[in-house]
Amino acid sequence: MRERSRLVARLRAFLAARGYQEVETPILGPDATPDRHLDSVPAAGGFLHTSPEFAMKRLLAAGSGPIFQIVKAFRAGESGRHHAVEFTIAEWYRIGPLEGLLSEMDLLLGDLLGTRPAERRTYRELFLAAVGVDPLSAGAERLRTLAEAHGHPGRPDDRAAALDYLFSRLVEPGLGARVPTIVTRFPAPLAALARLSDDDSRTAERFEVFWAGLELANGYDELQDAAEHRRRFAAENRARERAGKPAARPDGRFLAALEDPGIPRCSGVALGVDRLVMAALGASRLDEVIAFREEPDG
Amino acid sequence: MANTYATNEFRSGLKVLLDSDPCVLLDCEFVKPGKGQAFTRIRYRNLKTGRVLDKTFKSGEKVEAADVLDTEMEFLYSDGGDWHFMDPNTYEQYSAAKAALGGHEKWLLQGMTCGVTLYNDAILLIHPPHFVDLKVVETEPGIRGDTATGGSKNATLETGAVVRVPLFIEVDETLRLDTRTGEYVSRVKN
Numbered sequence: 001m002r003e004r005s006r007l008v009a010r011l012r013a014f015l016a017a018r019g020y021q022e023v024e025t026p027i028l029g030p031d032a033t034p035d036r037h038l039d040s041v042p043a044a045g046g047f048l049h050t051s052p053e054f055a056m057k058r059l060l061a062a063g064s065g066p067i068f069q070i071v072k073a074f075r076a077g078e079s080g081r082h083h084a085v086e087f088t089i090a091e092w093y094r095i096g097p098l099e100g101l102l103s104e105m106d107l108l109l110g111d112l113l114g115t116r117p118a119e120r121r122t123y124r125e126l127f128l129a130a131v132g133v134d135p136l137s138a139g140a141e142r143l144r145t146l147a148e149a150h151g152h153p154g155r156p157d158d159r160a161a162a163l164d165y166l167f168s169r170l171v172e173p174g175l176g177a178r179v180p181t182i183v184t185r186f187p188a189p190l191a192a193l194a195r196l197s198d199d200d201s202r203t204a205e206r207f208e209v210f211w212a213g214l215e216l217a218n219g220y221d222e223l224q225d226a227a228e229h230r231r232r233f234a235a236e237n238r239a240r241e242r243a244g245k246p247a248a249r250p251d252g253r254f255l256a257a258l259e260d261p262g263i264p265r266c267s268g269v270a271l272g273v274d275r276l277v278m279a280a281l282g283a284s285r286l287d288e289v290i291a292f293r294e295e296p297d298g
Numbered sequence: 299m300a301n302t303y304a305t306n307e308f309r310s311g312l313k314v315l316l317d318s319d320p321c322v323l324l325d326c327e328f329v330k331p332g333k334g335q336a337f338t339r340i341r342y343r344n345l346k347t348g349r350v351l352d353k354t355f356k357s358g359e360k361v362e363a364a365d366v367l368d369t370e371m372e373f374l375y376s377d378g379g380d381w382h383f384m385d386p387n388t389y390e391q392y393s394a395a396k397a398a399l400g401g402h403e404k405w406l407l408q409g410m411t412c413g414v415t416l417y418n419d420a421i422l423l424i425h426p427p428h429f430v431d432l433k434v435v436e437t438e439p440g441i442r443g444d445t446a447t448g449g450s451k452n453a454t455l456e457t458g459a460v461v462r463v464p465l466f467i468e469v470d471e472t473l474r475l476d477t478r479t480g481e482y483v484s485r486v487k488n
Contacts, residue, residue, distance in 0.1 A: 037335050
């Protein structure tokens with residue numbers, strides 16, 4: 001608990017010193033997330049947020065400038081060694097493209113965890129080295145078969161599912177061993193809400209940070225186009241329906257803000273604070289760093 | 299409808315049917331890469347073959363529970379083909395084929411209490427006590443004054459098992475044996 005308090009204080013000081021303003025946005029709202037792999041926790045007739053992303057982007061659209069938030073988020077059904085239904089996210093956005101955020105991320109890790117400068121690797125080079133297949137050009141069928149051969153239960157639904165599985169099974173275990181690994185340029189099907197790369201539409205400007213066997217952070221050069229947001233939300237909802245999950249109405253106020261006035265070119269990242277504390281302490285379970293972990297069963 | 303467990307109910311020690319064999323879960327872990335799909339990865343032992351294997355499930359998948367019960371029974375006798383046991387509470391008798399003994403038949407003495415794994419109310423596995431006391435029925439004559447050199451010889455026990463014992467052991471002595479290693483532990487005073 002002392003280490004947790006120290007890290008959070010230091011994280012706040014780091015961001016404040018770089019001109020980020022701390023904000024608070026609602027945890028409880030009317031809409032569930034449309035993300036195909038996330039399930040919102042229902043509460044009080046609405047839902048608890050799975051991350052403060054949409055609300056913070058509305059602030060950005062309103063001209064907030066750089067902002068950060070350290071807040072609890074909730075994801076139903078996620079309970080395990082590295083997952084808790086209720087967990088703490090630190091999320092921040094800076095104005096401008098990804099590069100500034102990446103180098104700042106590296107400084108932050110050094111400041112909080114005493115790590116040496118991170119190595120940057122593209123998703124493609126890591127995947128090629130560990131799987132032996134090009135994640136951008138290999139056919140979907142090839143990737144799905146490969147995932148199945150490596151123990152995926154049944155045939156993956158699509159290219160994205162096959163890539164995710166193979167990456168987590170074959171690539172992740174080798175990441176962030178001596179220095180933190182920042183994985184950049186995810187394949188476009190895994191773009192989430194990142195913009196596609198200017199020089200290659202097969203990749204997206206999404207990154208993840210791995211250190212000490214943990215996936216610590218996930219960030220984007222943020223997608224600005226409202227119509228593309230609608231298309232991606234619709235794709236998520238189609239995937240939800242195929243999986244027998246209820247579709248979720250996309251956040252109307254967020255979409256309205258994207259259209260008018262729109263969000264500035266900005267980059268944002270979400271950092272798992274509980275995992276950060278785990279990494280600092282060398283803990284192997286979230287339970288070791290969370291006071292009173294008391295999840296309901298099921 | 300058979301009882302089932304969903305992945306969020308997986309715990310180590312749970313007995314389930316996998317590949318239509320009874321298995322026990324040794325370790326389970328919730329994994330969820332990045333913004334990807336959630337899985338539950340398990341390590342399990344097939345109780346029939348003893349093999350330890352890994353398997354990945356989609357979160358929410360269900361598996362059938364295996365009707366496996368760990369209990370204790372008294373060994374009655376062997377008729378050569380089968381080994382017969384009795385539940386001391388119900389006096390019900392069960393027979394086990396050689397495969398269920400896993401080579402442990404050589405430790406079994408009439409009246410001995412053994413651990414028994416029942417699957418669908420039939421004996422799946424026999425677990426002899428970790429230590430058993432058995433009498434020597436045959437061995438070379440003892441050599442006095444040689445207790446410190448650590449030499450050894452074969453001794454045949456009353457159950458037919460042959461074990462390596464120190465040179466000073468004589469016929470009719472009772473020995474304590476470790477059934478997990480098959481090794482001599484000590485003499486037991488008669």
